[in-house]
Amino acid sequence: MTKAVFYHAGCPVCINAENRITEIVDRNKYDVEIVHLGEHKGRIAEAEAAGVKSVPALVLGHDVLHINHGASMAEVKG
């Protein structure tokens, strides 16, 4: 089982991307954790360390897939 983390901030673009990503991912191979950075600001540093520049974003191992554009990390930090 491969771990994947989907970071978002609750914005409409984020929710739409979350719905599509959770639909298409093969749950037999991937365990997707959904993290709302607005509600879990303590995990912003972890997301940035993984290379997340904006949300929504899906982190898969060493790769970051930025999916459409909801908000920059600066906006997420408020």
Place this chain on the structure above:
Amino acid sequence: MTKAVFYHAGCPVCINAENRITEIVDRNKYDVEIVHLGEHKGRIAEAEAAGVKSVPALVLGHDVLHINHGASMAEVKG
């Protein structure tokens, strides 16, 4: 089986996204067609009609997921 179309233009960002997307997609539910717009310029209009603004992008029904940024459609048209 739901049809999905992944549009790209052969750029490194595109190839990386293609690899990740083809890995994560549940092939029991989705039939993913890969379209290289540089090699199939006749399909650029179709991609634009679907809402593709840049590549790589994954079209799922009425939604477009722009994944990272390889090239704008203007750049793809050359």
